[in-house]
Amino acid sequence: xxxxxxxxxxxxxxxxxxxxxxxxxxxxxxxxxxxxxxxxxxxxxxxxxxxxxxxxxxxxxxxxxxxxxxxxxxxxxxxxxxxxxxxxxxxxxxxxxxxxxxxxxxx
Amino acid sequence: xxxxxxxxxxxxxxxxxxxxxxxxxxxxxxxxxxxxxxxxxxxxxxxxxxxxxxxxxxxxxxxxxxxxxxxxxxxxxxxxxxxxxxxxxxxxxxxxxxxxxxxxxxxxxxxxxxxxxx
Numbered sequence: 711x712x713x714x715x716x717x718x719x720x721x722x723x724x725x726x727x728x729x730x731x732x733x734x735x736x737x738x739x740x741x742x743x744x745x746x747x748x749x750x751x752x753x754x755x756x757x758x759x760x761x762x763x764x765x766x767x768x769x770x771x772x773x774x775x776x777x778x779x780x781x782x783x784x785x786x787x788x789x790x791x792x793x794x795x796x797x798x799x800x801x802x803x804x805x806x807x808x809x810x811x812x813x814x815x816x817x
Numbered sequence: 818x819x820x821x822x823x824x825x826x827x828x829x830x831x832x833x834x835x836x837x838x839x840x841x842x843x844x845x846x847x848x849x850x851x852x853x854x855x856x857x858x859x860x861x862x863x864x865x866x867x868x869x870x871x872x873x874x875x876x877x878x879x880x881x882x883x884x885x886x887x888x889x890x891x892x893x894x895x896x897x898x899x900x901x902x903x904x905x906x907x908x909x910x911x912x913x914x915x916x917x918x919x920x921x922x923x924x925x926x927x928x929x930x931x932x933x934x935x
Contacts, residue, residue, distance in 0.1 A: 711880055711881070742920070744921045744922070746864075746922075748864075753913055753915075753925035753926065753927055753928055754864065754913075754922075754925055755925070756921060756922060756923055759919065759920070759921040760920070760921075765923075797863070797864055799864075799866070799921075799922070801920055801921055804877055805866070805877060805878065805879055805880055806854070806866040806869070806877075807866060808856075808863060808864040808865065808866060809863070810863045811863045811864070
């Protein structure tokens with residue numbers, strides 16, 4: 711199994727802050743890495759796929775980078791609507807795996 | 818407009834078999850490249866990928882649940898069904914289905930909460 715490890719588990723930040731979340735894979739997943747945003751009681755929403763491609767309709771303050779085993783999701787200027795939990799997911803192998811999530815909360 | 822909707826029992830007894838159904842609208846399951854995945858999320862916990870079925874009936878399973886989970890599709894009804902045997906209270910979760918279009922899970926259903934309790 712490919713293990714996906716996100717850090718930090720929880721992040722406290724203020725509106726306007728630049729926020730970075732890291733996702734590490736236990737072995738290379740090339741660029742087959744996606745990021746999702748989930749709000750309480752709602753289904754996850756796709757933000758970024760293929761490590762750095764922004765899904766249509768997603769604000770440009772979100773960006774993704776990385777390849778191989780290390781990836782980052784960056785929010786350039788945190789907005790009130792961005793307080794949520796973020797998950798990475800690899801889709802390179804026979805079986806897919808999610809990270810354990812990073813909760814972004816208001817400082 | 819593409820939508821997915823999960824349906825199934827809200828309460829299941831331990832040791833029983835769980836069956837949840839995903840109904841897809843706006844796109845045919847037989848469209849080349851399409852896949853439907855099942856993902857679950859226990860209350861307050863992380864997402865867990867369970868299984869995936871492709872348009873050509875190729876199937877993939879989570880290694881940790883492979884012995885208990887089966888994914889099938891009924892193309893005449895445009896539905897994907899997940900069955901999980903020998904259900905346990907730790908299987909209490911919201912079960913989501915999601916559509917794979919560009920290799921990744923582009924569209925998600927709203928989820929259905931399944932509680933396992935005697």
